[in-house]
Amino acid sequence: xxxxxxxxxxxxxxxxxxxxxxxxxxxxxxxxxxxxxxxxxxxxxxxxxxxxxxxxxxxxxxxxxxxxxxxxxxxxxxxxxxxxxxxxxxxxxxxxxxxxxxxxxxxxxxxxxxxxxxxxxxxxxxxxxxxxxxxxxxxxxxxxxxxxxxxxxxxxxxxxxxxxxxxxxxxxxxxxxxxxxxxxxxxxxxxxxxxxxxxxxxxxxxxxxxxxxxxxxxxxxxxxxxxxxxxxxxxxxxxxxxxxxxxxxxxxxxxxxxxxxxxxxxxxxxxxxxxx
Numbered sequence: 001x002x003x004x005x006x007x008x009x010x011x012x013x014x015x016x017x018x019x020x021x022x023x024x025x026x027x028x029x030x031x032x033x034x035x036x037x038x039x040x041x042x043x044x045x046x047x048x049x050x051x052x053x054x055x056x057x058x059x060x061x062x063x064x065x066x067x068x069x070x071x072x073x074x075x076x077x078x079x080x081x082x083x084x085x086x087x088x089x090x091x092x093x094x095x096x097x098x099x100x101x102x103x104x105x106x107x108x109x110x111x112x113x114x115x116x117x118x119x120x121x122x123x124x125x126x127x128x129x130x131x132x133x134x135x136x137x138x139x140x141x142x143x144x145x146x147x148x149x150x151x152x153x154x155x156x157x158x159x160x161x162x163x164x165x166x167x168x169x170x171x172x173x174x175x176x177x178x179x180x181x182x183x184x185x186x187x188x189x190x191x192x193x194x195x196x197x198x199x200x201x202x203x204x205x206x207x208x209x210x211x212x213x214x215x216x217x218x219x220x221x222x223x224x225x226x227x228x229x230x231x232x233x234x235x236x237x238x239x240x241x242x243x244x245x246x247x248x249x250x251x252x253x254x255x256x257x258x259x260x261x262x263x264x265x266x267x268x269x270x271x272x273x274x275x276x
Contacts, residue, residue, distance in 0.1 A: 012189040030072030040079040059218040066273030069121035082139040095144040103243040137201035144207040148185030174237030181247035184241040194257040207248025
C-alpha cells in the first residue's frame with residue numbers, strides 16, 4: 001500500500017490486519033521512477049492499494065498535483081505491469097472530478113468536469129490508468145468527503161470538531177446551508193478492503209448517500225459537547241454559486257459489498273469529540 005503514513009493509510013493498515021492480510025508500506029517516492037521500480041521488485045505484492053497523493057485541494061503546488069497524482073501513478077502501474085502482472089490494483093481517485101457545478105445524488109456515470117488542478121490530476125490519472133487495464137484488474141474508487149479522528153484541521157469537519165474540542169467561543173465558516181455527503185474514514189477503508197478482496201476491476205463512488213448541512217454539523221457538535229459556539233460567516237469562505245446539495249449514490253458499492261456499514265454522522269462526530 002502506498003500513502004501508508006497518511007490519514008487514510010493509517011486506518012487502512014489496521015483494517016487490512018483485522019481482515020487477515022499483511023500490509024506492507026511502500027516507502028518509495030512515486031515521482032522517482034527508478035525508486036518505484038526497485039520498491040515494486042522488492043515487494044512482489046499480491047495486491048496493491050494506491051493512496052499516495054498530493055491531496056489538499058487548495059494547495060498552490062500545481063505541478064505537484066500532476067507529478068504525484070498522475071505521473072506517479074503511471075510509474076507505479078508501469079512497474080507493476082513488468083514485475084507483478086495480474087495483481088489487483090485499487091486506485092484512490094476523488095469525487096471532486098465531478099466538478100463544482102455537479103449537484104444531486106451522483107452516480108459513477110455522471111459527467112466529469114474538474115474545477116481545480118487536484119481534481120484534474122485525479123481524472124487524468126483515471127484516464128491514463130485505463131491503458132494498463134489489460135495487465136491487471138483496476139478498481140478505481142471516488143471517495144466523497146470523509147472525516148475521522150486525526151484528520152488535519154485544514155479540512156472542514158476536522159476544523160469544526162477542533163473548535164468544539166477546544167471549546168472556542170467563535171468559529172468562522174462559509175455557507176452554512178449547503179448539504180454534503182460526509183463519510184467516516186473507518187467505513188471508507190472497509191470499502192477499500194472489501195473491493196480489493198474481490199480482485200476484480202470497476203469504478204465505485206465511496207459515499208453514504210446521506211446529506212447534512214454545515215448547520216446540522218454544528219448543531220450535532222453542540223448537542224454532543226453541550227458547548228455553544230458563535231458562528232461567523234466569513235465572506236472569503238463562501239463559494240459563489242455553490243450548489244445546494246451534492247452527494248454520491250452508493251448503489252453500485254452496496255451491490256458489490258452488501259454487508260458494508262457506515263456510522264451515522266452523529267456517531268462519527270461523537271467518536272471524533274471523545275477525549276484524546
